[in-house]
Amino acid sequence: MQHNIPTLRLPTDDYVQMLAMSDRRLICVLRSAVLAPDRVGRFMPRPPAEHDAYRVFRAADGINVHLYAEGNAVFCCRFVPHLPR
Secondary structure, eight states: SSSOEEEEEEEEETTHHTTTTTTHHHHHHHHHTSTTTTTGOSSSSSSSSOEEEEEEEEEEEEEEEEEEEETTTEEEEEEEEOOOO
């Protein structure tokens, strides 16, 4: 796993539900909520348009979905619990 790739941190109120989702479902959520053409421009850093695979990594403090291009991780979307202010 590469640690020097651009990472988009995504706080979410649905984090507990996401913990129970399959990897396939998490990727569907990412594609519809973040990578859709009408949404991708809202995020910084911006996820790359060119990628050909995904991989989900679950950790105690977040869910990382790495985007790959030609076998190399090029971006990470990190779902974390939304903490009240």
